[in-house]
Amino acid sequence: MKHGKLFAVVLLAALLAAAPLFLNAYQVDVLNSIGLYGLLALGLNLILGEAGLFNMGHAAFYAVGAYTAAILNTRYQIPILWTLPLSGLTAGLFALVVARPVVHLRGDYLLIVTIGVGEIVRIALVNDIFGMTGGANGIFGISRPQLFGIVIRRPWEFFYLIWGCVALTIFLFLRLKQSRFGRALNYLREDEVAAEGSGINTAYYKLAAFGLGAAWAGMAGTLFAAKMTIISPESFNFWESVVLFMIVILGGAGNIAGVLLAAFLVIGLPELFREFASARMLVFGLVMVVMMVFRPRGLLPARGGRFSPVTLARGRG
Amino acid sequence: MEEFFQQLTNGLAVGGIYALIALGYTMVYGVLKLINFAHGDLFTYGAYLGLTLLTSLALTDRLGFALGVLVLVLMVMGLVAVLGAILERAAYRPLRESPRLSAVVSALGASIFLQNTLMLIYGARFQVYPDNILPATTLHLFGLYLPLMRVLIVLASVAMMAALYLFIQKTRIGTAIRAAAIDQGAARLMGIDVNRVILLVFLMGPALGGAAGLMVGLYYGQINFTMGWVYGMKAFTAAILGGIGNIPGAMVGGLLLGVIEALGAAYLSIAWKDAIAFLVLILILIVRPTGLLGERVADKI
Amino acid sequence: MMEAPSAVSSRPAITATPLLTLQGLTKTFGGLTAVDAVSFVVEEGSVVGLIGPNGAGKTTVFNLITGNYRPDRGRIEFAGTSLAGLRTHRIIALGIARTFQNIRLFQRLTVLENVLAGCHYQMRGGILAAMLRLPSQRREENDAMGRALKELEFVGLRQQALILAKNLAYGDQRRLEIARALATRPRLLVLDEPAGGMNEQETEALIGLISRIRARGITILLIEHDMRLVMRACEKLVVLENGGKIAEGSPEQVRRDPKVIEAYLGTEDEA
Structure with a gap:
């Protein structure tokens, strides 16, 4: 059982890693989109899936990261990949500042406020805030990323960059899930009063979830800026946040595999049925209603158990 | 000063529209504690249905302007009310006992679905209300030249709000709605059919929202399938501003937000x-989440 | 605001070091006074029962102690420290743990994870330590698991460690809440109707559990409607009615108190 699962994961990973060998450039590019959305959704999953905080403004953090990278790169000629930590940090700090006064609000109020934050950020970008964002046209001329002296420009090159980041994210987030930090987020989601009553600083963990999730969105923003070389406010509108929200909910809030599966379905499937592209959102809407009625925990619901009888034995010490 | 009063009256007209939509949010929230995200889209349906009926039935030609528009308003309100009831039945009733998140997601899904249905039917472009049907009369009032439509919209929205207020306060059914909003369990014990109350709320709210949609079409002349979400967010802000669940609050909040927005746009940027509306929303939730007219309630632990 | 006739501490036998002191505690909701100038002391090492008819304000007193509500007036002191203005998790860290009247477990997490919540504040590892899986972090995690398992053993749920909390029987859920509270290493354990919904057998086991907790040197303050449990487990009772204290003293004294009899007459079935 356990081995079967491991085998399946290794097989899937190998298949994905070899994908550029048998897919054309367009198909690889679709996989790149899926990877970017996967990264974003994994960050949102910390906030929405693990901690249960209704964030529908994730695109705002994505935008802050992308614009930070673009501004640093075009104005100060900092190589785009070097901006990764900085754009993550900026987006994370921005999230902390924004979330600080509102994070105590009850679920649906928080949802509305985060929608508002997302819109304000978008409007600010359109209005060329600080005279640095280029208004509605955005920023262009972002340089190509370079890794180990290789300039990354073709889809398959981006594929390994993006999916490498996804793999690293999965690795780190799985560890996080198995820790005191990861558990604290779940306590928060399950019952905030009980969590605080068990000695957990719920206000701190709410902010930490926002900060970390947003930092990931910010870094995904850097990759996006590097891939597109042009960014504009429309790439970060409300519907981006809705799509990300949907990926997390449909996949199974709190389940990394589920979130990635949903990223494949939500981003990949419409590419398969391009003749019905205009009906894409219609189907999404319908699926959201139907899922909530028949399978509210998502396609792959998060499992409660972190520990197996084997790991229990370690606690004997 | 002229400019100020023009903006003020414009703000009141837009605010009246916000208030009508906000009433739908606030009534549903009062009874179900659910943000009906699809409410803004029902408003859009009002605008589109109004356009279709206006052009296809030529009501104003047959019945004259006043009667024609009145019949049109009633038809739109009736149709959108039915849509509201269907929405409740399909997307919310199956989730009545589910966690709040499920209902919120379903509401969002319904919103996306409704919006995109409109897009597939009418196309993604702006639709234009025929301008030859409506008189472009300007009234001379108190030394101001005001478009007739603006005055009519303020009057119509105030009249509808007053009617709703009297209905909620003075009739038995209104009392039942208020009771269900305070405590559903107790209302049920008192013999109130809560399902009927919910149905009623999902008829009345969308009817008012649909009327508001028609007003936007008549006032601005052009409509778009996505406008429901912007108006919806603003109307929801208005509901929060007044105190969610509070019917007079939604009216006050709507008018206030309309005026703030009009003046802000004219004098700030x-x-x-x-x-502006989003800033108001965030500020009010930070400073006074219960809204201007809302009461503080202690969370039960 | 009636003064209790037997307000004098009746059992000088106890060491009589006050662990928890409530003084003039008052809380109003809207126009309603839920807790009205309540004062009493919980001595270190004792088991104190807070009783009274439904709606007397007992749970509100608990919520005031653990910082879920802020008092309008009055002071709460724990081991010499004022709890004024402290957030709940800080109060827990000072050594007060609680359970809830309407069981509040992390339903979709395992029994073990529930208890680990109680270990949380005594651990240090943050985001980076977890991502890098530092040796100190692993050691800490293993220690916490060991302690959580010990608490589960203590309440008799060791075998159910990997079951989801929501799948436990009702009485077991109450015991799990106690295990989670114990994992915070409290000096004072505050139990809100621990026998609520339990059958006779489970209640009997609970009385045993309470005395074993006490044997660990943990002081207990509990709300309970089951009079037999209260009479057997507590050495001091505080009686509330309509938010005010009407009596305080040993179970025997309280039982004979005319005010208490009046308050309970016809409202509480003592069987």
């Missing part, structure tokens, strides 16, 4: 107009 037109480019930031759409951000």
